[in-house]
Amino acid sequence: MSEFSALRIDGTRLLQRLKDLGQFGALEGGGINRLALSDADRAGRDWTVGQMQALGMTVQVDAIGNVVATYAGTQDWLPVMTGSHIDTVRTGGLYDGNYGVMAGLEVVATLRDAGLRTCRPIQVAFFTNEEGARFQPDMLGSLVMVGGMPLAQALAVQAVDNGATLGDELSRIGYAGEMAADTPQVDSFVELHIEQGPVLEQQGVTIGVVEGVQGICWMEFTFAGSSNHAGTTPMALRHDAGICAMRVAAFIADLAQRYGDSQLGTVGAVQLKPNLINVIAAQAVMSVDLRNTDGDKLQQAQAEVLAFARQVAAENGVNFSHRQLADFAPVAFDAALVSSVEQHAKAQGLSTLRMPSGAGHDAQMLARICPTAMVFVPSAGGLSHNVREHTDALQLEQGANVLLQVLLERAQRA
Amino acid sequence: MSEFSALRIDGTRLLQRLKDLGQFGALEGGGINRLALSDADRAGRDWTVGQMQALGMTVQVDAIGNVVATYAGTQDWLPVMTGSHIDTVRTGGLYDGNYGVMAGLEVVATLRDAGLRTCRPIQVAFFTNEEGARFQPDMLGSLVMVGGMPLAQALAVQAVDNGATLGDELSRIGYAGEMAADTPQVDSFVELHIEQGPVLEQQGVTIGVVEGVQGICWMEFTFAGSSNHAGTTPMALRHDAGICAMRVAAFIADLAQRYGDSQLGTVGAVQLKPNLINVIAAQAVMSVDLRNTDGDKLQQAQAEVLAFARQVAAENGVNFSHRQLADFAPVAFDAALVSSVEQHAKAQGLSTLRMPSGAGHDAQMLARICPTAMVFVPSAGGLSHNVREHTDALQLEQGANVLLQVLLERAQRA
Secondary structure, three states, rough: OHHHOOOOOOOHHHHHEEEEEEEEOOOOOOOOOOOOOOHHHHHHHHHHHHHHHHHHOOOEEEOOEEEEEEEEOOOOOOOOOEEEEEOOOEEEEOOOOOOHHHHHHHHHHHHHHHOOOOOOEEEEOOOOOOOOOOOOOOOOOHHHHHHOOOOHHHHEEEEEOOOEEHHHEEEHHHOOOOEEEOOOOEEEEEEEEEOOOHHHHHHOOEEEEEEOOOOOEEEEEEEOOOEEEEOOOOOHHHHHHHHHHHHHHHHHHHHHHOOOOOOOOOOOEEEOOOOOOOOOOOOOEEEEEEEEEOHHHHHHHHHHHHHHHHHHHHOOOOEEEEEEEEEOOEEEEOHHHHHEEEEEEEEOOOOOEEEEEEOOOOHHOOOOOOOOOEEEEEEHHOOOOOOOOOOOHHHHHHHHHEEEEEHHHHHOOO | HHHHHHOOOOOHHHHHHHHHHHHOEEEEOOOEOOOOOOOHHHHHHHHHHHHHHHOEEEEEEEEEEEEEEOOOOOOOOOOOOEEEEOOOOEEEEEOOOOOHHHHHHHHHHHHOOOOOOOOOOOOEOOOOOOOOOOOOOHHHHHHHHOOOOOOHHHHHHHHEEEEEEEOHHHHHOOOOOOOOOOOOOOOOEEEEEEEOOOHHHOOOOOOOEEEEEEEEEEEEEEEEOOOOOOOOOOOHHHOHHHHHHHHHHHHHHHHHHHOOOOOOOEEEEEEOOOOOOOOOOEEEEEEEEEEOOOOOHHHHHHHHHHHHHHHHHHHOOOOEEEEEEEEOOOEOOOHHHHHHHHHHHHHOOOOOOEEEOOOOOOOOOOOOOOOOOEEOOOOHHHOOOOOOOOOOOHHHHHHHHHHHHHHHHHHHHO
């Protein structure tokens, strides 16, 4: 096996592919806007498929537009899969998702250059609409692939920008594939990704060994009160929807502090109506984003926030309603595969930190059907979903070498 | 004087004038959009000037577009002035401002029908841009008239909707008048207005005897933090501009409760950037509206809010800046004129309540130069700046009769 363990990827070539892919949907001044199933996404997909074919891979597209390219193995065993996504948010960076897909291709290119094939086939996939910026929910392609949402329901989802259905958009860009979007027969799945947070950089660590994905609870709260004059309505006679939202936001921040480190709580979006300086808000719509690696604590946090929202609404004589926008239980990755990531990183002399993923990833969907793990590399300044998203070239190379060795070990094992 | 004290206005005719004026800028389904110096405002001004002329009044327009119509008296004494404004907010009602102007005309029409003239001339005025919905600050016309803002500065103010200057808009609609916008030589000023709050209705009182106007402090707070991923950024590493705004809003509500009844505090407008569910807000801009009848307490409230905002910004590692948008000290009306309002209301068998005005009014500007008072009638449900703004016809008539007698008493006094 020494011929495999001595292999190293070509960091320059990896970076070149990232830059080449970054041309599609490039924003002036930097960053990428490649929303799922847009014209830019089609161009990026076409280019990536071309790269896959040039590496001698067999490319298949399933009915939800997921693309799976296979580099044949020497045995008739289940393939080892890696991959991520190439759609971005409206003001995204070069690395989020793209890095995992390009690194997968780099692994194959490295094998090919060495004239080697593993026992198991190696598959590199990119999944449809991971970001959820144009169609909701996010991680939709991998969700459908593992049987988490019926295909027909997913195809009927409408784009938030122009109302087009996901099915029509897939057809329009030529990615309504013939392969059934069924549960894939794979040995394992490993996803390489930028951290999208500040922890690795803050701690001076190169490789994040991802043990699982936080549970996510997304809700939308709506408070409906009465619009009245801010100067003439005594405090006691108000039905102020705005102050309800504000108090809930403060409660969520306090709750996160009270629960401790693994609990996150964010109110990122608030919309008041009529949103005027001298008018008491008749309506407040706010987002609630709660995350925890502990599913029980997450449910408890959600219950507390809902109870407080109802209480503050009652105190202010305001109506309260809410919608659940996302509800993902925490995911624990495969212990053996997680250890493999850690060992290979250490074997390469890289510092490691076991950590949860704060963001959702396609890997959490694949974890439902096969042993799964993830590898993180640092994000400069913790920035992501931001045109200034950056990871140093050396770190990109180091992460891809960890991915290479983890895949090779798994692909050689019967 | 009995020929005067027996006079009563014609409630039907008053209501008809309000409805006729309400045609200009009428919204489908009810309510009025007659922003200052818009085409609708021009049409409403032209119609009102026509009504003034038809009543035999001399109409003058000053350089800031204030319109003053004079019904001549029998003596060469200073005139008694009444009036208000006819501009509205974007979704305004029939009565705010318009009621005071139409009631002034009804007073003159009543005198004219009776073939009577008072010793002092009676003036009915409407002032430019009272609402401040299109040009800031509000009460701009009366402010300039009493010397509170230089004319040139006022004419250069830009419209929030299209950036046109107030001076150009005045010329465009034909209301850049020839009369100097100088301090008027008047004996006194009495403004009749709807309450725009719920107090009179809640207490079952017909006439609000307005003793003065609350002090108003308007500020805009801007918190500037860092936009980061809501799932991957530990609470302790955040620079969340949004939570700063939310905590300040909660602090203001708590402060109003702590200070007691005369203190009002409102956060009516909040804008987060980027305003997405899973992104920590990089920027939060919020409005702060503080009011108190006690100027010292108002200053103390403002200082407390600013100190808290600075503290919460520092705790969150966020930058804080603020702009003062308005700063009006409380105004006390003329004690004798206030008593006159109360006495005439009681003489007409109407219930009265002494109260402050929560909203700003042109009367507070006129109070700088002459004895001034205001009369309030109830607002159904306390609604104002709302297309459903309403006052019963009988109450409109009763309020106008109080105005009539207060003006007559003053206009007959040497």
